[in-house]
């Protein structure tokens with residue numbers, strides 16, 4: 001019981017610190033400024049017929065070290081597919097929620113899970129509710145391999 005209390009307490013402290021860090025970076029609930037996704041950069045893929053594939057590693061319009069589109073707007077309940085096509089995988093481009101060094105940045109409950117499996121090229125993630133959900137490639141985030149799924 002004593003140990004469990006200590007762990008819980010530490011996690012709460014971490015959340016407080018992360019919240020403080022996030023707000024001090026000038027981000028907001030709308031989240032336009034996460035991962036260099038300014039409001040004007042979001043592509044609207046809310047239409048039922050729209051493609052909601054984010055290519056990476058050379059697939060679907062991306063280059064080797066970018067996502068395409070990086071900043072995407074979808075509607076609640078829709079899904080996004082992160083695809084490395086025939087050649088790339090999450091082993092080369094580990095997918096992770098949040099921003100560099102802050103996996104919990106953005107709206108709480110980011111449905112994007114960390115993936116590092118080299119045998120996995122594609123994943124489809126459903127976003128049940130509205131929010132701003134940043135994501136990064138852990139290997140190349142520092143050179144701009146980052147993005148945001150904005151759910152409205």
Ligand SMILES: [Cu+2]
Nearest residue numbers: 093137140145
């Ligand atoms: Cu990468």
